[in-house]
Amino acid sequence: MSENSATDDNPSVPEAPHQDAIDFLGASADKMIAFANLLASQGERRGLIGPRELPKLWDRHIINCASLASAIGDVRTIADVGSGAGLPGIVIGILKPQANVVLIETMERRCAWLSEVKETLDLANIEVLRGRAEEFVGAREYDVVTARAVAALDKLARWCFPLVKVGGELVLLKGQRAQEEVESASKVLGRYGARDVTIEQRRAVPSYSAATVLRIRRGK
Numbered sequence: 321m322s323e324n325s326a327t328d329d330n331p332s333v334p335e336a337p338h339q340d341a342i343d344f345l346g347a348s349a350d351k352m353i354a355f356a357n358l359l360a361s362q363g364e365r366r367g368l369i370g371p372r373e374l375p376k377l378w379d380r381h382i383i384n385c386a387s388l389a390s391a392i393g394d395v396r397t398i399a400d401v402g403s404g405a406g407l408p409g410i411v412i413g414i415l416k417p418q419a420n421v422v423l424i425e426t427m428e429r430r431c432a433w434l435s436e437v438k439e440t441l442d443l444a445n446i447e448v449l450r451g452r453a454e455e456f457v458g459a460r461e462y463d464v465v466t467a468r469a470v471a472a473l474d475k476l477a478r479w480c481f482p483l484v485k486v487g488g489e490l491v492l493l494k495g496q497r498a499q500e501e502v503e504s505a506s507k508v509l510g511r512y513g514a515r516d517v518t519i520e521q522r523r524a525v526p527s528y529s530a531a532t533v534l535r536i537r538r539g540k
């Protein structure tokens with residue numbers, strides 16, 4: 321287990337996760353720390369994460385995504401659209417080894433990164449698909465589709481709802497304007513019979529920040 325701590329001299333060393341994070345992660349802790357360390361050592365050079373984000377890697381990124389993962393029940397199939405550095409897709413894949421987690425990402429070099437992380441951490445439940453979410457419509461449907469920082473909700477719903485099974489859910493990390501986004505996207509949400517819309521401040525680990533999680537169920 322890593323004993324690293326962030327220092328001004330070496331910003332590529334992430335802070336060590338708090339003890340309550342280790343407790344929350346349980347059997348997933350070693351792989352999550354290994355993922356954080358990969359991001360810290362390669363993320364900036366590979367254009368995945370800004371240098372100023374590194375000291376906040378656990379709070380703003382890993383635990384933020386873990387809070388979203390904690391909103392997802394025991395489902396079999398999950399797709400994360402626009403995974404980028406693996407946020408939240410890799411975090412979900414580590415926390416939910418029983419689920420098949422598909423990472424849909426359009427940029428080739430980000431897909432290369434995601435595939436390397438999958439191999440390095442031996443994440444057999446993760447699959448990386450290169451392309452835009454819209455290109456995969458009709459191929460498969462998922463119990464849950466997730467996304468963080470990819471697009472505004474009206475666009476995201478158009479791309480992602482066709483990938484969600486009827487009765488399944490979109491589970492999104494959003495900002496403070498989540499409610500406004502829901503109102504602006506009402507037309508497209510109506511097209512997919514959206515129901516059970518909830519916006520929740522979710523904090524998987526008490527000593528870290530809460531995440532704004534928006535959930536919308538697909539109707540008929």
Ligand SMILES: C[S@@+](CC[C@H](N)C(=O)[O-])C[C@H]1O[C@@H](n2cnc3c(N)ncnc32)[C@H](O)[C@@H]1O
Pocket residue numbers: 401402403404405406407408424425426427430451452453454467468469470479
């Ligand atoms: C701002 S980054 C966010 C990455 C990551 N979700 C995060 O929170 O750090 C947005 C990512 O979405 C990808 N992307 C944008 N539109 C997409 C689409 N239609 N289908 C799949 N990926 C998309 C981009 O290539 C980029 O990697």
